[in-house]
Amino acid sequence: MLADLLKGNIHFANGMSTWEESIKVAAEPLLSKRFINESYVQDMIKNVEINGSYIVIAPGIAMPHAQNQGGVLKTGISFLKLENSVTYPEEKNVNILFVLAAEDSEGHLELISDLSSLLIDEDVMEQLKQSTDEEEVLNLIESLE
Amino acid sequence: MTNVANVPEYGQNGDKKPSIRAKIQAMGGFLTNMVLPNIGAFIAWGILTALFIPTGWIPNEQLEQIVGPAITYLLPLLLAYTGGRMIAGQRGAVMGAIGAIGLIVGSDIPMFLGAMIIGPLGGYVIKKFDKLIENRIAAGFEMIVNNFSIGILGFGLMIISYLFIGPVIQSLNEAMTSAIQALVATGFLPLLSIVNEPAKVLFLNNVIDQGIYYPLGLQETVEAGKSIFFTVASNPGPGLGLLLAFTLFGGKIARRTAPGAIVIHFLGGIHELYFPYVLMKPLTIIGMIAGGMSGIAVFSLFDAGLVAGPSPGSIFAYLALTPRGNFLGIISGVLVAAAVTFAVTSVILKLDKNKDEEADFSSSLAKSQSMKAEGKQLMNFSAESADTTNVSKISFACDAGAGSSALGATTFRKKLQKRGITDIEVKHYRIEDVPEHSDIIVVHKNLSDRARMAHDDKRIITIESYLNDPSLDELLDQLEQEKG
Numbered sequence: 058m059l060a061d062l063l064k065g066n067i068h069f070a071n072g073m074s075t076w077e078e079s080i081k082v083a084a085e086p087l088l089s090k091r092f093i094n095e096s097y098v099q100d101m102i103k104n105v106e107i108n109g110s111y112i113v114i115a116p117g118i119a120m121p122h123a124q125n126q127g128g129v130l131k132t133g134i135s136f137l138k139l140e141n142s143v144t145y146p147e148e149k150n151v152n153i154l155f156v157l158a159a160e161d162s163e164g165h166l167e168l169i170s171d172l173s174s175l176l177i178d179e180d181v182m183e184q185l186k187q188s189t190d191e192e193e194v195l196n197l198i199e200s201l202e
Numbered sequence: 203m204t205n206v207a208n209v210p211e212y213g214q215n216g217d218k219k220p221s222i223r224a225k226i227q228a229m230g231g232f233l234t235n236m237v238l239p240n241i242g243a244f245i246a247w248g249i250l251t252a253l254f255i256p257t258g259w260i261p262n263e264q265l266e267q268i269v270g271p272a273i274t275y276l277l278p279l280l281l282a283y284t285g286g287r288m289i290a291g292q293r294g295a296v297m298g299a300i301g302a303i304g305l306i307v308g309s310d311i312p313m314f315l316g317a318m319i320i321g322p323l324g325g326y327v328i329k330k331f332d333k334l335i336e337n338r339i340a341a342g343f344e345m346i347v348n349n350f351s352i353g354i355l356g357f358g359l360m361i362i363s364y365l366f367i368g369p370v371i372q373s374l375n376e377a378m379t380s381a382i383q384a385l386v387a388t389g390f391l392p393l394l395s396i397v398n399e400p401a402k403v404l405f406l407n408n409v410i411d412q413g414i415y416y417p418l419g420l421q422e423t424v425e426a427g428k429s430i431f432f433t434v435a436s437n438p439g440p441g442l443g444l445l446l447a448f449t450l451f452g453g454k455i456a457r458r459t460a461p462g463a464i465v466i467h468f469l470g471g472i473h474e475l476y477f478p479y480v481l482m483k484p485l486t487i488i489g490m491i492a493g494g495m496s497g498i499a500v501f502s503l504f505d506a507g508l509v510a511g512p513s514p515g516s517i518f519a520y521l522a523l524t525p526r527g528n529f530l531g532i533i534s535g536v537l538v539a540a541a542v543t544f545a546v547t548s549v550i551l552k553l554d555k556n557k558d559e560e561a562d563f564s565s566s567l568a569k570s571q572s573m574k575a576e577g578k579q580l581m582n583f584s585a586e587s588a589d590t591t592n593v594s595k596i597s598f599a600c601d602a603g604a605g606s607s608a609l610g611a612t613t614f615r616k617k618l619q620k621r622g623i624t625d626i627e628v629k630h631y632r633i634e635d636v637p638e639h640s641d642i643i644v645v646h647k648n649l650s651d652r653a654r655m656a657h658d659d660k661r662i663i664t665i666e667s668y669l670n671d672p673s674l675d676e677l678l679d680q681l682e683q684e685k686g
Contacts, residue, residue: 108601111646114609115669122605124632159604162630166608167341173613176669 059171060198062134066090067191072141076151077102080121083137083154090133093158097128101156110145115176117142117150117186122157129158132165134172136194153185174201234453234482235288235638236318240280241459241478245466247272252470257513273405273474278302278317285321286328291637293332293352294325300356304363309372312405316371318481320363327355329639333594336627337619375406382414391434391502395494398435400487403480407473411435416511428507428525433498433532436515439539440493441476442468444486446540447547448479456482471516483554486547493543497535504531593681595627597640598668599653603632610644610668614678621682636660644674 066086073079080101087093100123105112113119135156142150155172159165175181181197188194251269254262279299286298298321305316331351339347378401385393401410419431445467448460456479463475480486501507506528512519517536524532598614600607607630615628634656636643645653647664654662665671 104601108646109648111600111606111648111668113667114606115667120605120609122602124602124604157605159602159608162602162604162608162632163345165604166344166612169605169608170341170612173609173616173669176609177613177616 058167059134059175060195062132062168063136063195063198065191066133066135067194068136069138069189070140072139073143076105076143076145079119079137079139079143079151079154080105080156083121083135084156084158086135087133087156087158092131092133093129095128096126097123097158100124100126100128105146110147110149113145113149113151115182118153118155118176119145119149119151120155120157120172122159125158125160129160131158132160132168133158134168138188138194171198171201232288232322233318233484236281236285236321237478237481238455238459239284240277241463243277243280244475244478245459245462247277248463248466248470248472248475251474252466252472252514252516255514257519273312275303275306278306278313281314282317282321282324285318286325288638289322289325290329290332290639291635293328293348294322296352297324297328297356297359298322300324300352301359301363304360305367305371308364308367308369311372311375311409313371314405314477314481316363316367320359320367324356324359327359328352331355333625333627337615337624375409378406378410379414382410386418391430392495392498394434395491395498399440399490399494402435402473403477403487403490405474405477407435411511411513419508419511422507423509426507428509428528430498430501430507432508432511432523433501433506433520433535434494436473436512437494437497437536437539438468438471438473438515438517438520439497439536440490440543441473442536443493443540443543443545444476444479444489444547446544447486447489447551451548451551452479468517471512471514471519473515483551485550485554489543489545489547489550492546493539493541496542497539500535500538501531504528504534506531506535508532593626593641593684595629595637595640596642596644597636598628598630599633599636599643599645599649600630600668601633601649603630603635606646606668607631610665613669614644614674617674617678618681621678623681626681642677644677 068082068086070082073082081098084093084098084101088095088098101121104123105121110119112121137154137156139152139154142152145151157165175185175198178201181201184197185194188197247269250265250272251258253259254265255269256266258266279302282298282302283295284298286301287295290297301320301324302313302317305320306313309316328351335347335351378397381397382394385391385397398410401407415431415435419429422429422431442464445460445464448456449464450457452460460479463479466472467475480490507525508520508523508528509525510523512523520532520536521529596611596614598607598611600610611628611630618624618626618628631637633645633649633653636653636657640657640660643653643657643660643662645662645664646668647666650662650664663673663677665673
């Protein structure tokens with residue numbers, strides 16, 4: 058499920074000047090495929106502004122998301138890996154982003170479950186941090202499913 | 203009765219057995235929480251009724267049609283819905299409402315008591331079921347199982363409540379009728395209040411008034427031109443006294459809503475407005491009975507009566523139906539009843555408060571606090587300290603209730619499974635939606651203030667990472683030891 062949803066939504070970049078920009082760039086695939094609209098991108102940024110960096114779910118890994126207030130049209134996820142990390146509030150460095158867009162709080166649990174398996178597997182995470190193209194990332198995720 | 207079913211979940215370790223006191227207190231809190239959120243609906247109904255019924259202030263045939271369905275369906279359904287939600291969140295709420303409709307249709311009197319039983323019962327059924335199947339649903343089937351479990355269990359509950367609970371309450375009603383007839387036969391009328399007041403609070407006021415007292419009153423009026431029977435259950439005095447007592451000595455929220463209820467009850471004549479307050483603190487029924495009895499005693503003493511059934515039972519209707527020469531008796535009866543109920547209810551509320559909430563005396567402070575804590579714990583079905591025995595539900599919360607908390611809950615669930623712990627429910631919520639029956643709330647430290655504000659009485663674990671946090675590891679270890 059995770060691999061299917063990520064297909065075509067995986068990007069790599071050198072670095073970002075601000076954390077806001079990293080969220081915008083990471084969300085770009087979902088935006089252009091009309092899974093989300095611009096307001097959801099703003100909601101995600103606002104979420105960090107209000108609540109801080111709790112979306113940095115593990116060292117180096119952020120999962121930008123927000124409550125769906127109409128900005129999410131379809132449940133989806135996108136991936137962005139940065140060569141050089143960007144700093145989030147509270148001095149947290151991030152170089153992997155999973156942008157999560159969930160229509161409601163229940164429908165995407167399988168996706169979350171896959172993501173959780175991925176994130177708690179240290180070997181896989183290590184390889185993910187070394188990955189350089191979409192193929193590699195998808196293979197890694199599929200190896201878990 | 204409503205939450206007794208949950209008691210066994212608490213404190214299986216001997217030294218923590220809840221006292222009867224704590225049980226009653228938890229039960230009282232439960233009733234309050236079930237009734238209070240719905241007072242607005244009662245007020246809306248009260249205004250509507252006071253205005254538009256045929257004997258109201260501006261009778262209106264069309265709008266009056268809302269009165270019946272609102273009291274038969276809307277108000278009991280709301281109570282059942284709220285009761286179910288307190289036990290098992292949104293799913294419990296739906297079950298409660300489904301069950302309530304069965305008993306509403308199964309009976310022809312307003313089903314308030316029934317709704318307050320069936321609501322929590324419905325919640326309890328679905329809670330048990332969800333726990334039973336938790337972690338056993340194949341991925342992707344959650345939605346269908348969730349919907350059909352409520353569908354099928356609700357279907358059963360609907361039928362059971364239609365067939366069994368409705369008739370039980372009906373027969374209760376019949377028992378009350380014969381009790382009243384027996385009391386009338388004794389000739390000592392103040393005794394009637396012992397049956398009247400509880401019956402009224404269960405929303406049987408119209409049944410007893412129009413079914414029993416008005417016919418008796420009519421008979422007497424034909425001979426004497428007036429009758430005391432019109433006053434025995436419709437005296438607005440006791441309700442006024444009760445609401446005044448709540449206005450001055452009630453809990454925070456009750457204090458704010460009671461004054462509005464006074465207007466609709468005493469001037470508008472809609473007695474139903476004070477019923478919820480008695481249901482919240484059932485002991486106050488003593489004040490109602492005392493007031494009712496004194497009222498009847500004063501009416502008898504003055505040999506006062508009304509010329510017709512005051513409907514609605516407002517002070518204005520009373521005065522309009524008082525025959526010449528009876529004003530002193532009628533007004534004294536109302537006022538004395540109000541004063542007596544006020545005095546008794548105030549004492550009850552103050553005692554209750556001193557014991558439960560704000561003990562003034564330093565000597566009783568510590569004691570009362572432990573009593574309060576015990577009652578609270580029981581009500582949340584949880585332990586407040588670092589105690590992890592009997593943890594059955596852990597809720598992960600975040601701002602959206604969809605992302606980080608879901609990830610945290612899923613990951614934690616997997617870790618629990620790895621350790622062979624399967625009887626703990628781990629779910630994710632938006633902070634404000636975390637259900638009352640959660641034992642532990644896990645939230646990111648940035649959000650902990652908000653979590654405390656919404657759930658100040660819960661054990662809250664704050665973490666820095668939803669995935670991997672020392673506090674979560676510690677919790678895992680603790681849980682493993684307990685369950686191991």
